[in-house]
Amino acid sequence: MKKIVGVNLLDENIKEKLTTENIYKIFNNFIIPLISKDEQEFLEELEDFLLREVEPKIDLNEDVYMLFPLLGKGNYIQRLNKHNDSKRYGMRYEMLCAMAASIIDPELDLARVVSGVIFANPLFQFGKGDHISEILDNVMSGEKIGCICITEREHGSDAVNMQTTVEDKGDHLIINGEKVYTTNGSVADYFLTYGVSDIRDPRGSMYQFIVERDFEGVETKRLGIQSIPRVEISQTIFNSVKIPKENVLGARGQGYYNLFQGLVAERDSIIGSSLGISWLTAISALIYTNLRKQFGRPLFDFQGVSFPITKLFTELMATTEFGFRAASEYRKTLDYPDPKFIKYNAAFSSGTKYLASHLAQRLSYECQQLCGGIAFTDNLRIDKALEVSKVQEIIGGARNIQLYLVSRAVKNMISLL
Ligand SMILES: Cc1cc2nc3c(=O)[nH]c(=O)nc-3n(C[C@H](O)[C@H](O)[C@H](O)COP(=O)(O)OP(=O)(O)OC[C@H]3O[C@@H](n4cnc5c(N)ncnc54)[C@H](O)[C@@H]3O)c2cc1C
Numbered sequence: 419m420k421k422i423v424g425v426n427l428l429d430e431n432i433k434e435k436l437t438t439e440n441i442y443k444i445f446n447n448f449i450i451p452l453i454s455k456d457e458q459e460f461l462e463e464l465e466d467f468l469l470r471e472v473e474p475k476i477d478l479n480e481d482v483y484m485l486f487p488l489l490g491k492g493n494y495i496q497r498l499n500k501h502n503d504s505k506r507y508g509m510r511y512e513m514l515c516a517m518a519a520s521i522i523d524p525e526l527d528l529a530r531v532v533s534g535v536i537f538a539n540p541l542f543q544f545g546k547g548d549h550i551s552e553i554l555d556n557v558m559s560g561e562k563i564g565c566i567c568i569t570e571r572e573h574g575s576d577a578v579n580m581q582t583t584v585e586d587k588g589d590h591l592i593i594n595g596e597k598v599y600t601t602n603g604s605v606a607d608y609f610l611t612y613g614v615s616d617i618r619d620p621r622g623s624m625y626q627f628i629v630e631r632d633f634e635g636v637e638t639k640r641l642g643i644q645s646i647p648r649v650e651i652s653q654t655i656f657n658s659v660k661i662p663k664e665n666v667l668g669a670r671g672q673g674y675y676n677l678f679q680g681l682v683a684e685r686d687s688i689i690g691s692s693l694g695i696s697w698l699t700a701i702s703a704l705i706y707t708n709l710r711k712q713f714g715r716p717l718f719d720f721q722g723v724s725f726p727i728t729k730l731f732t733e734l735m736a737t738t739e740f741g742f743r744a745a746s747e748y749r750k751t752l753d754y755p756d757p758k759f760i761k762y763n764a765a766f767s768s769g770t771k772y773l774a775s776h777l778a779q780r781l782s783y784e785c786q787q788l789c790g791g792i793a794f795t796d797n798l799r800i801d802k803a804l805e806v807s808k809v810q811e812i813i814g815g816a817r818n819i820q821l822y823l824v825s826r827a828v829k830n831m832i833s834l835l
Contacts, residue, residue: 520694
Protein backbone atom coordinates (compact mmCIF):
# COMPACT_ATOMS: atom_id res chain seq x y z
CA MET A 419 0.00 0.00 0.00
CA LYS A 420 1.34 3.44 -0.92
CA LYS A 421 1.92 5.34 2.30
CA ILE A 422 0.45 8.81 2.64
CA VAL A 423 1.62 11.05 5.44
CA GLY A 424 -0.79 13.96 5.51
CA VAL A 425 0.09 17.48 6.58
CA ASN A 426 -2.10 18.95 9.31
CA LEU A 427 -3.99 22.01 8.08
CA LEU A 428 -6.43 22.22 10.98
CA ASP A 429 -6.30 25.16 13.33
CA GLU A 430 -5.17 23.83 16.75
CA ASN A 431 -8.38 25.08 18.46
CA ILE A 432 -10.51 23.15 15.97
CA LYS A 433 -8.30 20.06 16.09
CA GLU A 434 -8.64 19.72 19.85
CA LYS A 435 -12.44 19.77 19.55
CA LEU A 436 -12.63 17.23 16.70
CA THR A 437 -11.75 14.20 18.83
CA THR A 438 -13.62 10.91 18.68
CA GLU A 439 -14.48 11.44 22.35
CA ASN A 440 -16.31 14.66 21.45
CA ILE A 441 -17.99 13.04 18.44
CA TYR A 442 -19.26 10.27 20.76
CA LYS A 443 -20.45 12.91 23.26
CA ILE A 444 -22.72 14.52 20.65
CA PHE A 445 -23.71 11.15 19.12
CA ASN A 446 -24.80 9.86 22.56
CA ASN A 447 -26.99 12.89 23.07
CA PHE A 448 -28.94 11.97 19.95
CA ILE A 449 -28.97 8.19 20.53
CA ILE A 450 -29.59 7.76 24.25
CA PRO A 451 -33.23 8.91 24.10
CA LEU A 452 -33.87 6.08 21.59
CA ILE A 453 -32.38 3.19 23.58
CA SER A 454 -32.91 1.31 26.88
CA LYS A 455 -30.84 1.70 30.05
CA ASP A 456 -29.01 -1.59 29.32
CA GLU A 457 -28.28 -0.52 25.75
CA GLN A 458 -26.98 2.82 27.04
CA GLU A 459 -24.58 1.08 29.43
CA PHE A 460 -23.43 -1.20 26.62
CA LEU A 461 -22.82 1.75 24.29
CA GLU A 462 -20.83 3.68 26.88
CA GLU A 463 -18.65 0.67 27.73
CA LEU A 464 -18.09 -0.02 24.03
CA GLU A 465 -17.12 3.57 23.25
CA ASP A 466 -14.72 3.59 26.20
CA PHE A 467 -13.15 0.33 24.95
CA LEU A 468 -12.82 1.61 21.37
CA LEU A 469 -11.23 4.86 22.55
CA ARG A 470 -8.77 3.14 24.89
CA GLU A 471 -7.90 -0.09 23.09
CA VAL A 472 -8.54 0.40 19.38
CA GLU A 473 -8.20 4.04 18.35
CA PRO A 474 -4.53 4.38 19.41
CA LYS A 475 -3.66 1.35 17.20
CA ILE A 476 -5.42 2.55 14.02
CA ASP A 477 -2.94 3.05 11.18
CA LEU A 478 -4.45 4.29 7.90
CA ASN A 479 -1.51 2.78 6.02
CA GLU A 480 -2.20 -0.76 7.27
CA ASP A 481 -4.99 -3.26 6.56
CA VAL A 482 -7.74 -3.26 9.18
CA TYR A 483 -7.27 -6.94 10.07
CA MET A 484 -4.56 -6.40 12.69
CA LEU A 485 -7.29 -4.62 14.72
CA PHE A 486 -9.57 -7.70 14.75
CA PRO A 487 -7.93 -9.41 17.76
CA LEU A 488 -8.38 -6.17 19.73
CA LEU A 489 -12.11 -6.22 18.96
CA GLY A 490 -12.15 -9.92 19.82
CA LYS A 491 -10.62 -9.16 23.22
CA GLY A 492 -13.66 -7.05 24.07
CA ASN A 493 -16.08 -9.58 22.49
CA TYR A 494 -17.01 -6.94 19.90
CA ILE A 495 -16.50 -8.88 16.65
CA GLN A 496 -20.30 -9.05 16.64
CA ARG A 497 -23.19 -8.63 19.09
CA LEU A 498 -26.03 -10.20 17.12
CA ASN A 499 -25.70 -13.67 18.63
CA LYS A 500 -24.91 -14.80 22.16
CA HIS A 501 -21.26 -15.72 22.52
CA ASN A 502 -18.97 -16.00 25.56
CA ASP A 503 -21.72 -15.49 28.13
CA SER A 504 -22.54 -11.98 27.01
CA LYS A 505 -26.00 -10.99 28.23
CA ARG A 506 -26.14 -8.05 25.86
CA TYR A 507 -26.73 -9.36 22.38
CA GLY A 508 -29.32 -9.06 19.59
CA MET A 509 -29.78 -6.87 16.54
CA ARG A 510 -30.16 -3.62 18.50
CA TYR A 511 -26.81 -4.26 20.27
CA GLU A 512 -25.21 -5.22 16.95
CA MET A 513 -26.48 -1.97 15.45
CA LEU A 514 -24.96 0.05 18.30
CA CYS A 515 -21.71 -1.87 17.78
CA ALA A 516 -21.75 -1.02 14.05
CA MET A 517 -22.44 2.66 14.72
CA ALA A 518 -19.73 3.11 17.37
CA ALA A 519 -17.15 1.13 15.34
CA SER A 520 -17.96 3.01 12.11
CA ILE A 521 -17.43 6.32 13.90
CA ILE A 522 -13.95 5.26 14.96
CA ASP A 523 -12.99 3.56 11.65
CA PRO A 524 -15.56 2.94 8.85
CA GLU A 525 -13.27 0.51 6.96
CA LEU A 526 -12.69 -1.56 10.09
CA ASP A 527 -16.42 -1.81 10.68
CA LEU A 528 -17.09 -2.91 7.08
CA ALA A 529 -14.65 -5.82 7.43
CA ARG A 530 -15.93 -6.63 10.95
CA VAL A 531 -19.58 -6.85 9.84
CA VAL A 532 -18.65 -9.23 7.02
CA SER A 533 -16.65 -11.56 9.29
CA GLY A 534 -18.68 -11.20 12.49
CA VAL A 535 -22.22 -11.04 11.15
CA ILE A 536 -22.58 -11.88 7.46
CA PHE A 537 -20.22 -14.87 7.69
CA ALA A 538 -20.90 -15.93 11.29
CA ASN A 539 -24.66 -15.45 11.70
CA PRO A 540 -25.54 -18.50 9.52
CA LEU A 541 -23.13 -20.59 11.62
CA PHE A 542 -24.93 -19.51 14.79
CA GLN A 543 -28.29 -20.19 13.09
CA PHE A 544 -27.66 -23.46 11.28
CA GLY A 545 -24.31 -24.81 12.46
CA LYS A 546 -24.02 -27.92 14.60
CA GLY A 547 -21.11 -29.84 16.09
CA ASP A 548 -17.72 -29.18 17.63
CA HIS A 549 -16.01 -28.15 14.41
CA ILE A 550 -18.48 -25.30 13.76
CA SER A 551 -18.11 -24.17 17.40
CA GLU A 552 -14.34 -24.14 16.95
CA ILE A 553 -14.67 -22.02 13.77
CA LEU A 554 -16.97 -19.60 15.61
CA ASP A 555 -14.53 -19.32 18.54
CA ASN A 556 -11.69 -18.59 16.12
CA VAL A 557 -13.65 -15.89 14.29
CA MET A 558 -15.08 -14.31 17.46
CA SER A 559 -11.58 -14.01 18.92
CA GLY A 560 -10.60 -11.96 15.87
CA GLU A 561 -7.66 -14.30 15.24
CA LYS A 562 -9.35 -15.80 12.14
CA ILE A 563 -11.38 -14.10 9.42
CA GLY A 564 -14.60 -15.07 7.66
CA CYS A 565 -16.16 -14.01 4.37
CA ILE A 566 -19.23 -14.78 2.23
CA CYS A 567 -19.22 -16.04 -1.36
CA ILE A 568 -22.52 -15.48 -3.18
CA THR A 569 -21.80 -13.13 -6.12
CA GLU A 570 -20.37 -14.50 -9.37
CA ARG A 571 -18.97 -12.81 -12.46
CA GLU A 572 -22.17 -13.38 -14.48
CA HIS A 573 -24.63 -13.45 -11.55
CA GLY A 574 -24.73 -10.42 -9.24
CA SER A 575 -28.25 -9.12 -8.57
CA ASP A 576 -29.55 -12.36 -10.07
CA ALA A 577 -27.61 -14.27 -7.40
CA VAL A 578 -29.91 -17.28 -7.18
CA ASN A 579 -29.05 -18.47 -10.69
CA MET A 580 -25.49 -19.24 -9.66
CA GLN A 581 -23.09 -21.40 -11.65
CA THR A 582 -20.90 -22.73 -8.84
CA THR A 583 -21.52 -26.47 -8.88
CA VAL A 584 -21.73 -29.06 -6.15
CA GLU A 585 -21.30 -32.80 -6.63
CA ASP A 586 -22.76 -34.62 -3.65
CA LYS A 587 -20.63 -37.69 -2.90
CA GLY A 588 -22.55 -38.69 0.21
CA ASP A 589 -19.86 -38.19 2.85
CA HIS A 590 -18.42 -35.08 1.17
CA LEU A 591 -19.08 -32.47 -1.57
CA ILE A 592 -16.87 -31.52 -4.51
CA ILE A 593 -17.26 -27.90 -5.57
CA ASN A 594 -16.17 -25.97 -8.64
CA GLY A 595 -16.70 -22.32 -9.48
CA GLU A 596 -15.63 -18.72 -9.27
CA LYS A 597 -17.01 -16.09 -6.86
CA VAL A 598 -16.18 -12.38 -7.13
CA TYR A 599 -16.18 -9.29 -4.90
CA THR A 600 -15.53 -11.42 -1.82
CA THR A 601 -15.00 -8.90 1.01
CA ASN A 602 -12.09 -10.09 3.24
CA GLY A 603 -11.58 -12.89 0.66
CA SER A 604 -7.83 -12.62 0.06
CA VAL A 605 -7.08 -12.77 3.81
CA ALA A 606 -9.96 -15.02 4.88
CA ASP A 607 -9.56 -18.33 6.72
CA TYR A 608 -13.18 -19.40 6.15
CA PHE A 609 -15.52 -18.89 3.18
CA LEU A 610 -19.27 -19.30 3.67
CA THR A 611 -20.23 -20.44 0.17
CA TYR A 612 -23.30 -21.32 -1.88
CA GLY A 613 -23.40 -23.70 -4.85
CA VAL A 614 -25.97 -25.81 -6.71
CA SER A 615 -26.07 -29.42 -7.85
CA ASP A 616 -28.43 -28.55 -10.75
CA ILE A 617 -27.99 -25.14 -12.38
CA ARG A 618 -31.49 -25.45 -13.94
CA ASP A 619 -33.01 -25.79 -10.48
CA PRO A 620 -30.97 -23.52 -8.17
CA ARG A 621 -33.69 -23.16 -5.55
CA GLY A 622 -34.24 -26.88 -5.22
CA SER A 623 -30.57 -27.83 -5.35
CA MET A 624 -28.68 -25.11 -3.45
CA TYR A 625 -26.15 -26.06 -0.74
CA GLN A 626 -24.56 -23.86 1.91
CA PHE A 627 -21.14 -24.87 3.24
CA ILE A 628 -17.87 -23.60 4.68
CA VAL A 629 -14.68 -23.76 2.65
CA GLU A 630 -11.42 -23.46 4.59
CA ARG A 631 -8.29 -21.71 3.40
CA ASP A 632 -6.11 -24.82 3.58
CA PHE A 633 -8.48 -27.03 1.52
CA GLU A 634 -6.77 -28.04 -1.73
CA GLY A 635 -8.04 -26.12 -4.80
CA VAL A 636 -8.85 -22.80 -3.07
CA GLU A 637 -7.33 -19.72 -4.67
CA THR A 638 -7.94 -16.02 -4.00
CA LYS A 639 -6.72 -12.98 -5.89
CA ARG A 640 -7.18 -9.44 -4.66
CA LEU A 641 -9.34 -7.07 -6.77
CA GLY A 642 -8.25 -3.47 -7.38
CA ILE A 643 -10.92 -1.66 -5.36
CA GLN A 644 -9.46 1.73 -4.59
CA SER A 645 -12.13 3.22 -2.36
CA ILE A 646 -11.37 0.93 0.61
CA PRO A 647 -7.61 0.29 0.48
CA ARG A 648 -7.45 -1.27 3.97
CA VAL A 649 -10.08 -3.95 3.23
CA GLU A 650 -9.23 -6.81 0.86
CA ILE A 651 -11.85 -7.76 -1.75
CA SER A 652 -11.10 -10.81 -3.87
CA GLN A 653 -11.85 -13.10 -6.74
CA THR A 654 -12.29 -16.54 -5.16
CA ILE A 655 -11.75 -19.71 -7.18
CA PHE A 656 -12.80 -23.22 -6.12
CA ASN A 657 -11.13 -25.86 -8.23
CA SER A 658 -12.51 -29.33 -7.34
CA VAL A 659 -12.46 -28.52 -3.62
CA LYS A 660 -13.47 -31.33 -1.30
CA ILE A 661 -15.84 -30.23 1.49
CA PRO A 662 -16.26 -32.62 4.43
CA LYS A 663 -19.78 -33.26 5.67
CA GLU A 664 -19.16 -31.45 8.97
CA ASN A 665 -18.71 -28.20 6.98
CA VAL A 666 -22.13 -28.43 5.29
CA LEU A 667 -24.68 -26.10 6.94
CA GLY A 668 -27.46 -26.52 4.39
CA ALA A 669 -27.83 -29.69 2.30
CA ARG A 670 -29.61 -29.88 -1.10
CA GLY A 671 -32.37 -27.24 -1.24
CA GLN A 672 -31.86 -26.15 2.38
CA GLY A 673 -29.05 -23.90 1.17
CA TYR A 674 -31.62 -21.67 -0.60
CA TYR A 675 -33.74 -21.34 2.55
CA ASN A 676 -30.62 -20.53 4.62
CA LEU A 677 -29.45 -17.94 2.08
CA PHE A 678 -32.70 -16.01 2.36
CA GLN A 679 -32.84 -16.38 6.14
CA GLY A 680 -29.49 -14.59 6.36
CA LEU A 681 -30.32 -11.62 4.17
CA VAL A 682 -32.34 -9.59 6.69
CA ALA A 683 -29.56 -9.81 9.30
CA GLU A 684 -27.08 -8.79 6.60
CA ARG A 685 -29.15 -5.75 5.60
CA ASP A 686 -29.82 -4.70 9.20
CA SER A 687 -26.12 -4.76 10.08
CA ILE A 688 -25.32 -2.67 7.01
CA ILE A 689 -27.99 -0.20 8.19
CA GLY A 690 -26.04 0.13 11.48
CA SER A 691 -22.76 0.77 9.64
CA SER A 692 -24.36 3.30 7.29
CA LEU A 693 -25.88 5.16 10.25
CA GLY A 694 -22.49 5.20 11.99
CA ILE A 695 -20.89 6.69 8.88
CA SER A 696 -23.62 9.34 8.72
CA TRP A 697 -23.27 10.31 12.38
CA LEU A 698 -19.47 10.50 12.05
CA THR A 699 -19.74 12.82 9.07
CA ALA A 700 -22.63 14.96 10.29
CA ILE A 701 -21.08 15.58 13.72
CA SER A 702 -17.62 16.28 12.25
CA ALA A 703 -19.23 18.84 9.93
CA LEU A 704 -21.23 20.36 12.79
CA ILE A 705 -18.13 20.84 14.95
CA TYR A 706 -15.94 22.06 12.11
CA THR A 707 -18.41 24.57 10.62
CA ASN A 708 -19.12 26.04 14.06
CA LEU A 709 -15.43 26.75 14.64
CA ARG A 710 -14.07 27.55 11.19
CA LYS A 711 -14.36 31.26 10.37
CA GLN A 712 -14.66 32.92 6.95
CA PHE A 713 -15.57 36.57 6.36
CA GLY A 714 -15.10 37.02 10.12
CA ARG A 715 -17.90 34.60 11.13
CA PRO A 716 -18.24 30.88 11.79
CA LEU A 717 -19.36 29.03 8.64
CA PHE A 718 -22.44 27.76 10.51
CA ASP A 719 -23.67 31.38 10.84
CA PHE A 720 -24.29 31.39 7.09
CA GLN A 721 -27.66 29.85 6.30
CA GLY A 722 -26.19 28.48 3.07
CA VAL A 723 -24.13 26.17 5.30
CA SER A 724 -26.32 25.66 8.38
CA PHE A 725 -29.63 24.89 6.62
CA PRO A 726 -28.32 22.01 4.44
CA ILE A 727 -26.50 20.52 7.47
CA THR A 728 -29.64 20.85 9.60
CA LYS A 729 -31.75 19.23 6.86
CA LEU A 730 -29.30 16.29 6.80
CA PHE A 731 -29.47 15.98 10.61
CA THR A 732 -33.27 15.85 10.38
CA GLU A 733 -33.12 13.03 7.82
CA LEU A 734 -30.49 11.25 9.89
CA MET A 735 -32.56 11.38 13.10
CA ALA A 736 -35.57 9.94 11.26
CA THR A 737 -33.51 7.21 9.55
CA THR A 738 -31.89 6.26 12.87
CA GLU A 739 -35.37 5.74 14.41
CA PHE A 740 -36.16 3.55 11.39
CA GLY A 741 -32.93 1.59 11.85
CA PHE A 742 -33.72 0.76 15.49
CA ARG A 743 -37.24 -0.16 14.42
CA ALA A 744 -35.82 -2.60 11.83
CA ALA A 745 -33.60 -4.12 14.55
CA SER A 746 -36.57 -4.59 16.91
CA GLU A 747 -38.64 -6.14 14.09
CA TYR A 748 -35.81 -8.62 13.44
CA ARG A 749 -36.07 -9.81 17.05
CA LYS A 750 -39.84 -10.24 16.65
CA THR A 751 -39.46 -12.45 13.57
CA LEU A 752 -37.27 -14.79 15.65
CA ASP A 753 -39.75 -14.86 18.54
CA TYR A 754 -42.91 -15.14 16.36
CA PRO A 755 -41.95 -16.70 13.01
CA ASP A 756 -45.29 -15.94 11.31
CA PRO A 757 -44.74 -15.99 7.48
CA LYS A 758 -46.73 -12.75 7.01
CA PHE A 759 -44.55 -11.02 9.56
CA ILE A 760 -41.34 -12.41 8.05
CA LYS A 761 -42.34 -11.11 4.60
CA TYR A 762 -43.17 -7.68 5.98
CA ASN A 763 -39.86 -7.58 7.83
CA ALA A 764 -37.87 -8.58 4.71
CA ALA A 765 -39.37 -5.65 2.78
CA PHE A 766 -38.99 -3.25 5.73
CA SER A 767 -35.29 -4.12 6.12
CA SER A 768 -34.74 -3.60 2.37
CA GLY A 769 -36.45 -0.21 2.44
CA THR A 770 -34.47 0.89 5.47
CA LYS A 771 -31.18 -0.41 4.02
CA TYR A 772 -31.93 1.60 0.88
CA LEU A 773 -32.63 4.76 2.92
CA ALA A 774 -29.71 4.43 5.36
CA SER A 775 -26.99 3.54 2.86
CA HIS A 776 -28.13 6.16 0.34
CA LEU A 777 -28.29 8.79 3.09
CA ALA A 778 -24.74 7.93 4.24
CA GLN A 779 -23.43 8.53 0.74
CA ARG A 780 -25.42 11.75 0.17
CA LEU A 781 -24.70 13.12 3.63
CA SER A 782 -20.95 12.45 3.38
CA TYR A 783 -20.77 14.03 -0.07
CA GLU A 784 -22.75 17.12 0.97
CA CYS A 785 -20.84 17.60 4.23
CA GLN A 786 -17.57 17.31 2.35
CA GLN A 787 -18.62 20.17 0.07
CA LEU A 788 -19.95 22.22 3.00
CA CYS A 789 -16.73 21.89 5.01
CA GLY A 790 -14.53 22.67 2.02
CA GLY A 791 -11.01 21.50 1.16
CA ILE A 792 -10.10 20.21 4.62
CA ALA A 793 -12.77 17.50 4.25
CA PHE A 794 -10.82 16.05 1.30
CA THR A 795 -7.75 15.52 3.49
CA ASP A 796 -7.13 12.96 6.24
CA ASN A 797 -7.43 15.75 8.82
CA LEU A 798 -11.13 14.88 8.95
CA ARG A 799 -12.64 11.40 8.52
CA ILE A 800 -15.27 12.61 6.02
CA ASP A 801 -13.56 11.51 2.78
CA LYS A 802 -12.88 8.02 4.22
CA ALA A 803 -16.54 7.81 5.31
CA LEU A 804 -17.73 8.86 1.84
CA GLU A 805 -15.66 6.13 0.16
CA VAL A 806 -16.94 3.43 2.52
CA SER A 807 -20.54 4.64 2.13
CA LYS A 808 -20.34 3.90 -1.61
CA VAL A 809 -19.52 0.29 -0.80
CA GLN A 810 -22.29 0.08 1.83
CA GLU A 811 -24.78 1.02 -0.86
CA ILE A 812 -23.91 -1.89 -3.15
CA ILE A 813 -22.87 -4.60 -0.69
CA GLY A 814 -25.78 -6.76 0.48
CA GLY A 815 -27.64 -5.98 -2.75
CA ALA A 816 -27.58 -2.86 -4.93
CA ARG A 817 -29.97 0.06 -4.41
CA ASN A 818 -32.37 -1.08 -7.14
CA ILE A 819 -32.61 -4.58 -5.73
CA GLN A 820 -33.70 -3.19 -2.34
CA LEU A 821 -36.32 -1.10 -4.14
CA TYR A 822 -37.35 -4.13 -6.20
CA LEU A 823 -38.00 -6.13 -2.99
CA VAL A 824 -40.07 -3.29 -1.52
CA SER A 825 -41.98 -2.82 -4.79
CA ARG A 826 -42.93 -6.53 -4.81
CA ALA A 827 -44.27 -6.27 -1.27
CA VAL A 828 -46.19 -3.09 -2.14
CA LYS A 829 -47.62 -4.67 -5.31
CA ASN A 830 -48.84 -7.66 -3.26
CA MET A 831 -51.20 -5.28 -1.46
CA ILE A 832 -53.28 -5.11 -4.66
CA SER A 833 -54.25 -8.74 -4.08
CA LEU A 834 -56.18 -7.54 -0.99
CA LEU A 835 -58.70 -5.77 -3.27
C1 LIG B 1 -16.84 -3.56 -2.68
C2 LIG B 1 -17.82 -4.68 -2.85
C3 LIG B 1 -17.90 -5.65 -1.88
C4 LIG B 1 -18.75 -6.76 -2.06
N1 LIG B 1 -18.74 -7.77 -1.14
C5 LIG B 1 -19.39 -8.94 -1.44
C6 LIG B 1 -19.20 -10.10 -0.64
O1 LIG B 1 -18.51 -10.08 0.37
N2 LIG B 1 -19.80 -11.25 -1.03
C7 LIG B 1 -20.58 -11.32 -2.15
O2 LIG B 1 -21.10 -12.40 -2.44
N3 LIG B 1 -20.79 -10.24 -2.91
C8 LIG B 1 -20.21 -9.05 -2.60
N4 LIG B 1 -20.38 -7.94 -3.40
C9 LIG B 1 -21.22 -8.04 -4.57
C10 LIG B 1 -22.47 -7.18 -4.52
O3 LIG B 1 -23.43 -7.77 -3.68
C11 LIG B 1 -22.93 -7.07 -6.00
O4 LIG B 1 -22.03 -6.17 -6.62
C12 LIG B 1 -24.33 -6.62 -6.13
O5 LIG B 1 -25.21 -7.63 -5.71
C13 LIG B 1 -24.68 -6.25 -7.59
O6 LIG B 1 -24.28 -7.23 -8.49
P1 LIG B 1 -23.41 -6.83 -9.79
O7 LIG B 1 -22.26 -6.04 -9.31
O8 LIG B 1 -23.15 -8.02 -10.60
O9 LIG B 1 -24.33 -5.82 -10.61
P2 LIG B 1 -25.50 -6.21 -11.62
O10 LIG B 1 -26.37 -7.24 -11.03
O11 LIG B 1 -24.92 -6.43 -12.96
O12 LIG B 1 -26.32 -4.85 -11.62
C14 LIG B 1 -25.86 -3.65 -12.25
C15 LIG B 1 -26.91 -2.57 -12.06
O13 LIG B 1 -28.16 -2.98 -12.60
C16 LIG B 1 -29.18 -2.94 -11.61
N5 LIG B 1 -30.11 -4.06 -11.77
C17 LIG B 1 -29.84 -5.38 -11.89
N6 LIG B 1 -30.96 -6.08 -12.01
C18 LIG B 1 -32.00 -5.21 -11.94
C19 LIG B 1 -33.42 -5.30 -11.98
N7 LIG B 1 -34.04 -6.46 -12.10
N8 LIG B 1 -34.15 -4.17 -11.90
C20 LIG B 1 -33.54 -2.95 -11.75
N9 LIG B 1 -32.22 -2.80 -11.70
C21 LIG B 1 -31.44 -3.89 -11.79
C22 LIG B 1 -28.44 -3.04 -10.27
O14 LIG B 1 -29.19 -2.46 -9.22
C23 LIG B 1 -27.18 -2.28 -10.57
O15 LIG B 1 -27.43 -0.90 -10.42
C24 LIG B 1 -19.58 -6.81 -3.21
C25 LIG B 1 -19.51 -5.79 -4.16
C26 LIG B 1 -18.65 -4.75 -3.99
C27 LIG B 1 -18.56 -3.70 -5.07
